[in-house]
Amino acid sequence: MDHKVSRLHMIVFMQKDLKVSMEFYKKLGFTVGFFVPEKWCELKIGDIKIGLCPIEYKDFEGQHSGVVFEIKDLKSSYEFFKNEGITFANELVDAEHGYMITCVDPSGNMFDLYEPKAINFSKSCKESCDKNDGLGCCAKESTRSGCC
Numbered sequence: 125m126d127h128k129v130s131r132l133h134m135i136v137f138m139q140k141d142l143k144v145s146m147e148f149y150k151k152l153g154f155t156v157g158f159f160v161p162e163k164w165c166e167l168k169i170g171d172i173k174i175g176l177c178p179i180e181y182k183d184f185e186g187q188h189s190g191v192v193f194e195i196k197d198l199k200s201s202y203e204f205f206k207n208e209g210i211t212f213a214n215e216l217v218d219a220e221h222g223y224m225i226t227c228v229d230p231s232g233n234m235f236d237l238y239e240p241k242a243i244n245f246s247k248s249c250k251e252s253c254d255k256n257d258g259l260g261c262c263a264k265e266s267t268r269s270g271c272c
Contacts, residue, residue, distance in 0.1 A: 155168055192235065194239070212227055
């Protein structure tokens with residue numbers, strides 16, 4: 125018998141107001157699987173399932189969940205979501221590996237939206253090592269032939 129974790133079942137976000145939060149996630153494209161007022165809400169988009177669980181908030185608000193949702197064409201989606209009233213913790217970031225933005229849901233949970241760019245990570249790593257006197261992934265390799 126295999127006793128390893130096989131896949132992610134769902135992500136659960138703690139919420140102050142399930143109905144308000146359910147409407148927020150619907151704006152992001154999620155569809156409601158089921159909703160029990162004041163008890164629980166499940167939403168889905170593609171293979172991603174999230175649960176919304178009511179909780180009494182004290183010092184939890186404003187925590188970054190570490191969750192990253194991939195999205196196509198983040199630049200235009202960012203403008204669309206701003207017009208829909210979605211709150212962001214920062215401006216759109218254009219990084220070498222992709223575009224990123226941090227969203228804040230109605231209960232203060234933060235998560236990222238991300239659009240990856242097609243890049244050559246080996247080349248990028250080597251360039252980074254060259255700029256940083258060999259520090260980084262190449263620092264572990266005596267010949268700089270590892271990841272670079």
